[in-house]
Amino acid sequence: MILTRYSTKDGPTWGVDGVALPKTMTLAFMLCVPVENTWRVLGNIVKNQRKMDAPDIEGAPVIAPVEEDQEVWAAGVTYLRSKVEREAESTVADVYAKVYEAERPELFFKSIGSRVVGNGGKIRIRRDSAWNVPEPELTVVVNKLGEVFGYTVGNDVSSRSIEGENPLYLPQAKCYDGSCAVGPSIVVATAEEVANLPIHLSIKRGEEEVFVGDANTSQMKRAIPDLTEHLIRETSFPKGALLMTGTCIVPGTDFTLMPGDVVSITVGELTLINEVDRNP
Secondary structure: OEEEEEEEOOEEEEEEOOEEOOOOOOHHHHOOOOHHHHHHHHHHHHHHOOOOOOOOOOOOOEEOOOOOOOEEEEEEOOOHHHHHHHHHHOOOOHHHHHHHHOOOOEEEEEEEHHHOEOOOOEEOOOOOOOOEEOOEEEEEEEOOOOOEEEEEEEEEOEEHHHHHHOHHHHHHHHOOOOOEEEEEEEEEOOOOOOOOOEEEEEEEEOOEEEEEEEEEHHHOOOOHHHHHHHHHOOOOOOOOEEEEOOOOOOOOOOOOOOOOOEEEEEEOOEEEEEEEOOOO
């Protein structure tokens, strides 16, 4: 099943496999109960093609699959390639080696839902950064119990020059307007089902493909349940949360995003496409 969020004349509305859901079935509502309960309800709706007095979603624009007051978090240094690249950019490389090997993962707040860019929206690079990259990431949707509800595609747009200058600058390197994109939809899936998904990144500059890379979530050093357990260990998410799980595709030191670049990320059966704002 695939959940999609639409912008309708009645406001944001969710649909499952093209069947509109009633306004009361928000993502926050779906993530406040055990996943098996929600999956069962959604399965019955799809099976019976019930619209249940829902708004019309036919032809409605698709918007980011996260609600305004939900949170997006991210994990770092979860793949070996990420560890190597972070060491290369940093003046304190051993910090990243320690995180990669440590029992406790690196987790950080990425964005509130109201700042998230959806499929087709514009991402940004900072005006005070000279080295910027997209980070294609499996993004799991987690309910308030820490259970994996499904997955979407995430782009953790980052300033490598700012983070490389000092790891304490991580919030400035990671959290700013246009730095978080997710979408286009949510695929309902278990933690086991997202553990072996292909990831593809393509960056075009005009008609030229200037970077391409492939990876798989099976290359991740940390298990998804380990990341989600640490996420909810001392922080409550009554409306659920989205968790970016780290990247394994990192352009080299000779590459930086430019205004007008088009970034395309595929994870599993979903593809997220965003253009870099021409007026960052």
